[in-house]
Amino acid sequence: MHSGSLNAIRSTDQPRVRGLRESGNASLRKRGLSKERRLVMVASLLADSSRVRILYKLLDGNAYSASELALAAGTAASTASTHLSKLVAGGLLHVEPRGRHRFYRLAQPEIADFLDWASAIVDESRIPVPS
Template sequence: MHDGLDIARVGSLVGDPARANMLMALMDGGALTASELALEAGVGLPTASSHLSRLMDGGLLRLASQGRHRYYSLSGPRVAAMLESIMGVASSVGPQRARPGPRDADMREARLCYDHLAGEHAVAMLEGFLSRDILSESGEAIVLGPAGPAFFAGFGIDTAALAGRRRPVCRSCLDWSVRRSHLAGSLGAAILDHIFAEKWARRQAGSRAVRFTPPGRQAFEKLLLPPR
């Protein structure tokens, strides 16, 4: 018997269609009740409860109680990153299409990946940061570049404070739709918080898609993307 990480156990949890639909419904970093997740999975409540129990036991979900309600959410950003990567693999090995990723143009352009930005805008943002030494590549890892701390301080983001947390400041996340990496980690989350706080963009109701306003798109491109 192989003595190592139990990949098969995690794979079996994600591999069930009903559980996969539940996990995908939580990819925006939000929380849903068992009844809501049952609807997402297309199963009855007793069956949903059984699936949720397995996902909880497997460490993929966490549970919070508020009054009489119990809310399920992904246990952390690593679970979201795993799901995003699986979607990319599924897209590449499944029926071939001219373009990978979601058919919805808004989802391709910008969407939530747990608590950070994904999609074409997010990939362009990371590549812009790397081209200007705001971020740097260290082997396969992404780290703050020489220009990083001062640049992000201009957005009110204290990278030193982020470094004091348990979560990595920078982490690459393979983007499902673009097949290149976007920025995750505490810095990716802080940037998305800034985008929403400045009202550059808003989440599209009932979707993970993020829509930029025309002024917000201009501000985003001017400050976060490389000069053209």
């Protein structure tokens, strides 16, 4: 679905991304959370359609401002800010301050892989839609 975007994300500085991933996982481990609990936390972040739209916007590998991501998510700036804070705290996004603005990007390329995988499962319509 977004295979072209994966190359853009993978072309980022891998040691920097690896360091973010390791530090994010380490902070979750310090809290004593099991692997299953960490998965539940990530799944809960993906349970909101606005947050998923934000993540899909970031699949091209670029960093975007909060206002650009609010527009992509179809939410008010204040709502998007709350979503962005949750995604950063959950280790899915990395924030880069630039002057007065903050720019967001995917924290690791595996997030794009996961979104592509999840989209493929949904596209295959094997998962029943709750009524």
